[in-house]
Amino acid sequence: MADAPDLGSGRETYGGSSPPSRTHFIQGEFMHKIIFWVGLFLIINNTSCAFAKLAHKKSDPKKSNPVTENMAKAKSPESVHDNDEPMHTILPIPSHDEEPSHKMVSAPEHDEAPKHKKSHDSGAHKPHWSYEGKTGPAKWGHLNSEYKACSSGREQSPINITSGKLKDLQNIRFYYKPSKLNILNNGHTIQVDYDKGSSIRIDGERYDLLQFHFHTPSEHTIDGSLYPMELHLVHKNKHGKLAVVGIMMVVGQHNPLFDALWENFPAKEGKSHEHFKEKIDLSALLPPGERTFRYSGSLTTPPCSEGVKWNVLLAPISISNAQHIAFRDLFKKNNRPVQKLGKRTLWEDTTP
Ligand SMILES: [Zn+2]
Secondary structure, three states: OOOOOOOOOHHHHHHOOOOOOHHHHHHHHHHHHHHHHHHHHHHHHHHHHHHHHHHHHHHHHHHHOHHHHHHHHHHOOHHHHHOOOHHHHOOHHHHHHHHHHHHHHHHHHHHHHHHHHHHHHHHHHOOOOOOOHHHOOOOHHHHOHHHOHHHHOOOOOOOEEOOOEEEOOOOOEEEOOOEEEEEEEOOOOEEEEOOOOOEEEEOOEEEEEEEEEEEOOOOOEEOOEOOOEEEEEEEEOOOOOEEEEEEEEEEOOOOHHHHHHHOOOOOOOOOEEEEEEEEEOHHHHOOOOOOEEEEEEEOOOOOOOEEEEEEEEOOOEEEOHHHHHHHHHHOOOOOOOOOOOOOOOOEEEOOO
């Protein structure tokens, strides 16, 4: 029995009277070490696999979400490197999640901003004004700070022209040449921008003709009476000072000198027509005689700027009823009411 070795019994090996052979001992110790190291290896390997799986799992949502990924890429080039290291990508995800909500909030702001700016800009630079109602002449001065003079100015135009202070005024010298027709409907009147080269001379000073336009009925009144229309010829000198010549228009004889202009009125506001073939010659349109009323006034439209040298001619020019109606079809009424003369002097020329 004793000869029969119990190869597999540890008890026999350690507790038996006969010591185990050295080879047997080395083999046993070796096996234990192998089992230990293999076991340790398996444990470590499983654990690291578990970490790797965990890390992989956590980084998955990011990788599977092209929106956040694109945003991360869009936000900064650095986040592209983050993709190489899953553990680092876990942290940026919440901040990426916040980003779209920021964008969602800011998007409407961007949409609104241009609208606000647009309405603000148009309101600041060109407030709407008209000849009637809430934006009519009585309100002009309150529509915009730039229009203040319309209500607070003390030398405003037009005025009622009665007998003035008699004086032998130096006659206006007209140096008008024909011009091509640059016709503009500016929403308030028909305006013709005149070619350069025409001017007047008042008291030895030259004023270049810029444009002419019309009002119906007239703006100035003569002894309290309105005329059917009034023509304004606007000039400017080298210092930027304006001089306007006002000519009353009566309804009677047809005026052929206005034909080319009247036939080409732009019907819609903001539209302009340029007619290079058609010319208009204002020198032929001037009334006979050069007697005038003269006073210091203003623009008769906002911003109602003062310091304008006004010259209203005594003699009127004529248009036909049909011509008057054609203009009134576009502008039924575009005249500012008369303003107080105040402390100003109205000069009346005594000589032709
Ligand atoms: Zn005018």
